[in-house]
Each structure stands twice: as C-alpha cells, then as structure tokens.
Amino acid sequence: MARYTGPKTKIARKFGEAIFGDDKSFEKRNYPPGQHGNNRRRGKKSEYAIQLMEKQKAKYTYGILEKQFRNMFKRATAAPGITGEVLLQLAESRLDNVVFRMGIASSRPAARQLVSHRHITVNGEKVNIPSYQLKAGDVVAVREKSKSLEAIQNSLANANHVYEWITWNTEKKEGTFVSVPQLIQIPENINVQFIVELYSK
Incomplete structure (x- = not known):
C-alpha cells in the first residue's frame, strides 16, 4: 500500500504542530517551511484552505490515504451520531x-x-x-x-x-x-467540523 514516506518535520511545520510525535527538528524550526521561512508574507487563508488543511492534518496524523479517508467519512455519515465525532472514533478504532x-x-x-x-x-x-x-x-x-x-x-x-x-x-x-473513545477523550488537535464542511460541499 502506498503511504507517505517523505520528510515528517516538513509536514509538521506546515501544520504548525508536531503531529508525528516528539520532534527535535520541529522544535528548532516551528515555523512554516519554504525558502523565506518566517519572513514570507502569508495572506489570510480562505475558508476552503482551512478546511482542506484540517483534513490533510487528520490524514497525516492517522496515516490514512485519501480514498480510505473518503470511505471512512461515508461510513461516519451513514452511522448514527455526529458525523465528525464518528469519523475520529473510526480512526481511533x-x-x-x-x-x-x-x-x-x-x-x-x-x-x-x-x-x-x-x-x-x-x-x-x-x-x-x-x-x-x-x-x-x-x-x-x-x-x-x-x-x-x-x-x-x-x-x-x-x-x-x-x-x-x-x-x-x-x-x-x-x-x-x-x-470507543468520546471526542473529548481523543488527544489529537483536529477540528472535525471543518472536515465535515469540506466533504459536504
């Protein structure tokens, strides 16, 4: 199965948090990657960009590919309960x-x-x-x-x-x-509402 094998610190820096666990390299450079580092001017992110980033963060955190993640979202939608919470519960299970x-x-x-x-x-x-x-x-x-x-x-x-x-x-x-853990018990910093909004478009 294909999976991400690239530099993990670069991905962590993109999201601004050590999503892969303790990372000394991230601690030294906890600003976004890129040629200009912290000095680069970054405009305000669009609503879509924020939602997409949250979905990508969840995928990288749990090591799930897009097709798997989409199928998991479909299962969460069909299941009783709050879709976002069920989605994270499926990932945790x-x-x-x-x-x-x-x-x-x-x-x-x-x-x-x-x-x-x-x-x-x-x-x-x-x-x-x-x-x-x-x-x-x-x-x-x-x-x-x-x-x-x-x-x-x-x-x-x-x-x-x-x-x-x-x-x-x-x-x-x-x-x-x-x-199955409740949403409040799951320690990952993922805003599931943004993911639900993204897939609901």
Missing part, C-alpha cells in the same frame, strides 16, 4: 492506532509495520490488516513468538500514556479496547 496507543509501537507507522508483519493478535487470532476496525471488548496482544522483539520491548519500556478507553497488562503483553 483502527488496529494500527490502538497498537500505538497501547505503547506496543512508538509511532503509528511502526504499529502499522508490526500489524502487517503478523506480530499482533486480536482475540487470539493473527490479524495483519492495519485498518482492521476494533470493537469494544476486543483483546489486542503481542504474538507469543514476538514478545522478545527489541523494538516492542523498547517501546513498552518508554510508554507513559494512559488512556481511559484502553487497559494494558504488562505481564501478558496484551490490552483490551474497552470502549
């Missing part, structure tokens, strides 16, 4: 995102790779689809043969985030996706 949230991987791309390489199980079954949608109560675990992987051990050792909708058992190296 992806297996690669939950593996990242649990601390099994240090980033979403790393989590996607672990899932693709069959290091992760869901309810005891191997699942190698990063976009697999988890349901409340699903148990996500590191496969028995993969528990000694250095990358997983290092990531778990440095994991310090606690999320209300996820539980984690360090001894068993498994966690439970307790429930």
Whole structure:
C-alpha cells in the first residue's frame, strides 16, 4: 500500500504542530517551511484552505490515504451520531492506532509495520490488516513468538500514556479496547467540523 514516506518535520511545520510525535527538528524550526521561512508574507487563508488543511492534518496524523479517508467519512455519515465525532472514533478504532496507543509501537507507522508483519493478535487470532476496525471488548496482544522483539520491548519500556478507553497488562503483553473513545477523550488537535464542511460541499 502506498503511504507517505517523505520528510515528517516538513509536514509538521506546515501544520504548525508536531503531529508525528516528539520532534527535535520541529522544535528548532516551528515555523512554516519554504525558502523565506518566517519572513514570507502569508495572506489570510480562505475558508476552503482551512478546511482542506484540517483534513490533510487528520490524514497525516492517522496515516490514512485519501480514498480510505473518503470511505471512512461515508461510513461516519451513514452511522448514527455526529458525523465528525464518528469519523475520529473510526480512526481511533483502527488496529494500527490502538497498537500505538497501547505503547506496543512508538509511532503509528511502526504499529502499522508490526500489524502487517503478523506480530499482533486480536482475540487470539493473527490479524495483519492495519485498518482492521476494533470493537469494544476486543483483546489486542503481542504474538507469543514476538514478545522478545527489541523494538516492542523498547517501546513498552518508554510508554507513559494512559488512556481511559484502553487497559494494558504488562505481564501478558496484551490490552483490551474497552470502549470507543468520546471526542473529548481523543488527544489529537483536529477540528472535525471543518472536515465535515469540506466533504459536504
């Protein structure tokens, strides 16, 4: 599957926040990219530009391509509830995102790779689809043969985030996706209303 593999700091600078996690390069140059850097005059952004930027931020944050994102929006529109909130909930319920949230991987791309390489199980079954949608109560675990992987051990050792909708058992190296998070619980700085307005045009 095609995915963005270019310079991440440049993208983070475009949005003005470290959307890919801790980034020392971003901290040094937290202004928009370009030849003139901070000195370039930037006119007021149009409503469309703001909406488009918010959609792109969401796509880069969760590592989702345009076609996937559009399909996810269609699912969110058809589902009961507020479309924008459901959209983010669908993104948060992806297996690669939950593996990242649990601390099994240090980033979403790393989590996607672990899932693709069959290091992760869901309810005891191997699942190698990063976009697999988890349901409340699903148990996500590191496969028995993969528990000694250095990358997983290092990531778990440095994991310090606690999320209300996820539980984690360090001894068993498994966690439970307790429930779909509410919009207020999701830590990502994404204005879903702009995305809904963009797709509604």
